[in-house]
Amino acid sequence: MGLEAVVFQQDLFNYSNRYLYSLLGGNSSYEDKHFSHHNQTSDEANNDFVNGGYWVSSSSPTSVEATNNGNGSSSCVVDGLAVAVETTSTRPKRRRLRTRKNKEEIENQRMTHIAVERNRRRQMNEYLSVLRSLMPESYVQRGDQASIIGGAINFVKELEHCVQLLTAKKEVKERSDGSTSGCSSPFAEFFMFPQYSTRGDNNSIPVNESMAAETQPATADIEVTMVENHANLKIRSKNSPAQLLKLVSGLNSMRLNILHLNVTTVDHTVLYSLSVQVEDDCKVTSVDDIATALNQLLGRIQEDAMLN
Amino acid sequence: MGLEAVVFQQDLFNYSNRYLYSLLGGNSSYEDKHFSHHNQTSDEANNDFVNGGYWVSSSSPTSVEATNNGNGSSSCVVDGLAVAVETTSTRPKRRRLRTRKNKEEIENQRMTHIAVERNRRRQMNEYLSVLRSLMPESYVQRGDQASIIGGAINFVKELEHCVQLLTAKKEVKERSDGSTSGCSSPFAEFFMFPQYSTRGDNNSIPVNESMAAETQPATADIEVTMVENHANLKIRSKNSPAQLLKLVSGLNSMRLNILHLNVTTVDHTVLYSLSVQVEDDCKVTSVDDIATALNQLLGRIQEDAMLN
DNA sequence: ATGCTCACGTGGTCAA
DNA sequence: TTGACCACGTGAGCAT
Incomplete structure (x- = not known):
């Protein structure tokens, strides 16, 4: 392999060799490049057609393949160069071996660099095609x-x-007009007459009649309304792990059957909006009872979260 | 400027001049490049800030301007090149003129090409930053x-x-009537490409590659879509007591963190629509894995409901 | 022929 | 060091 001869016929230009290599590899051996690479790219294309329809983000196998192909073609090209220059070099062999290993490693890094970059581009294009796929035709x-x-x-x-x-x-x-302008915290506008509220400026509820609530502080914003045996619960609280699970479990054990549930998370605040059916054997039947029970439940959940 | 001397010390490679030039111009003479070109680019930038702020999708005016500017700067460079060639070359003058003109034009085109490409990249980045600006922080x-x-x-x-x-x-x-184009079962229109389906007429998905799904029958309609570590789950199933509780518990233990959840009940059919975050230590990461796990989970829940 | 877009390989840079 | 990201210049392909 005369590769090293080429590399060290002039020590001056440490980098320009790379450029010459890429020059010749890029231009003269064009068909080579398009042979070795086009197989790969077409494979990728096929793969994308198969997988892309279902959106599977498997990027690793193709990248490995690309690296292999790249190595193959590059060594070939460099061999071609070596023959031309072999006659002019008269360097000792030791340096050649050491530097050869160095060059090999550099080549290796280079190829991985190329592969990584190729992967990055491919992922980007995948994202783009996905983004395109879920837009109406008129926008693109x-x-x-x-x-x-x-x-x-x-x-x-x-x-x-x-x-x-x-x-x-x-x-x-x-008809919840007007009062939404000064709401700083999210979801605050969802509460009309909460039984429990974490907000200090508890306006619009001058004399809250839920005296039972005063024995313990509010752990969340809670509003309960009821018609017959159906209750609407609105809860806004800080998020904590497994909160939803414990909430659902608690409601279940309270004999409140969840008919509709909507949980929305924004940052670390979560809003639960649910409509439950009060079962016949339920212990808590009034809005205040339910609100108090909810407040206690959420307090327990928060304590749990603190401990863990 | 020793730049040109390096460039033309060898006439052999007709192309390598370009490459070497770009090498030295691109790397060593960084400030040089940023001298001759920066006037142009900054002008472009200003212009695009004026236009881009209003979202005008006019790629032509900027490109034209870029071309003009590119001409100016490129001619400067080419003049520099020409001087260098005069000193070292001993060709007859006619050819020199012709080739010089040729070179000039090629250089010209090259510079415009560079400028155009640069413009394209800049525009893309502008779009990206705009797109980023109008998304909430948590998505990016x-x-x-x-x-x-x-x-x-x-x-x-x-x-x-x-x-x-x-x-x-x-x-x-x-209107509570189910007149949505012959959909007999409620919520059926929510599913585009379900991994699991309880409907017999599984049309529009002729050869679904999720063979893992066939080993066990579908216990519910399940559709999972995924991007990065966010997954959207749609589940339609028969209602059963404590189903939601078990579902949430199961998802929790699968390390799927529920961000948004919406459950809607009509008669005895229930539709869960949730967006979950796939935690780092989650075992199931692909859409098919998640769908299969969901199907198993729902199967177990149904069995539980049968026994009780 | 010309303009426009894309993929590519490469060097620089910043963070783990 | 390593890995990830980005901007760059460049050649090819595809339209006008």
């Missing part, structure tokens, strides 16, 4: 990847606008 | 541009889900 006329994310911008704006509109319409249906 | 922890569009995928899904929910709620409020 040009398949251009800049246009895709441009269309995503518009689409997100549109969706947000849509959500805003719908929630506004829903809000205006409930 | 890592400022990575792959993560940005990954987060955008999640965000779009979440928004779409939200819209679907709101419109569905509005619809169901106005």
Whole structure:
């Protein structure tokens, strides 16, 4: 292998060799590159067609393959170079061996670098195609990847606008007008007359009649309303691990049968909104009883979270 | 400037001049490059800030401008090159002129190409930053541009889900009849490509590769989609006592952290729609794994309900 | 021919 | 050191 001869015929340019290599490897052996690589890329393409339909993010096998192919082609090219220069070099062999190992390692790193970079590009394109797939056609006329994310911008704006509109319409249906402007904490606007509230400025509820609540502090915002044997519960609290599990378990043991449940998490605040059926053998039947029981339950859950 | 001397000390390689030039120009003479080009790029930047702020998808004006600027800067460079060639070459003058013109033009095109490409990259980054700016913080922890569009995928899904929910709620409020194009069973329209389905007419998925699913029958309609470590789960099943409790418990023990959960009950059919975060120590990471685990979990829950 | 887009290989840089 | 990310310049392909 005359590889080393080429590399060290001039010690001056430590880097330019790499460039010459890439030059010749990139230009003269073009068909070589497109042979060794095109197989790979077409395989990838096929793979993506099979997997991509179902969105499986398996990136590792292809990258390994790419590395192998890259090594194969590169060594071949370098051999070609070596023959031409072998006649001109007269260096001792020791240095050649040491430096050869060095070069090998550098080549190795280089190939992994190439593979990694290729992977990165591929993942990006996968994401782009996914993003494109879940947008309506009109937002992405040009398949251009800049246009895709441009269309995503518009689409997100549109969706947000849509959500805003719908929630506004829903809000205006409930006639909860006006008081949403100064709500600093999330979900605060969901509570009209909470039995328990963590907010200090407990306005709009001047004399809360839930005297039972005063014996223990509020662990969360809790609002309970009831019609016949159906109750609507709204709970806003800090999130904690397994909170939902314990809450559901507690309600279950309280003989409150969950019909609808909606939990929404924003940052570390979570809002539970549920409608439950008060079973016949349930011990707590009034709104205040339920609210108190909920407050105790959430207090226990919080304590649990503290300990763990 | 010793740059050109290096470039033309060998006439052998017709292309390598370009490469060596770009090498030295790109690496060693960093400040040089940033002298001649930076005027241009900064002008472009200003211009794009004016246009880009308004979201005008006009790629042509900027490109034209880039071309002009590229001409100016490139001619400068080429002049420098020409001087260097005069001293070392001994060719007749006619050819020199022709080739010089040729070289000039090629250099010209090259510079415009560079400028265009640079513009393209810049525009892409602008789009990315815009897209990032209008997403909540939690969707884009890592400022990575792959993560940005990954987060955008999640965000779009979440928004779409939200819209679907709101419109569905509005619809169901106005009319409770199941006239949605012949869907006999409720919630059937929520499933696009379920991994498990209780419906016999499993059309539109001719050869689903999830062979693991066939080993056991579907206990419910289950659809899992995933992006990064966020998964969206849709489950439709028959209602049974404490089903939700067991489901939440099961997900908890599977290290699937529930971010959003929505359960809706109609008659004896219940639809769970939840978005979960796949924790780092989770054993099931692929969509099929999760779907299979869900199917098993629901099967166990159903068996439990049978016995009690 | 020209413009535009993309994939590629590469060097620089920042953090673990 | 290593790995991840990014910007860069460059050649190819595909449209106008």
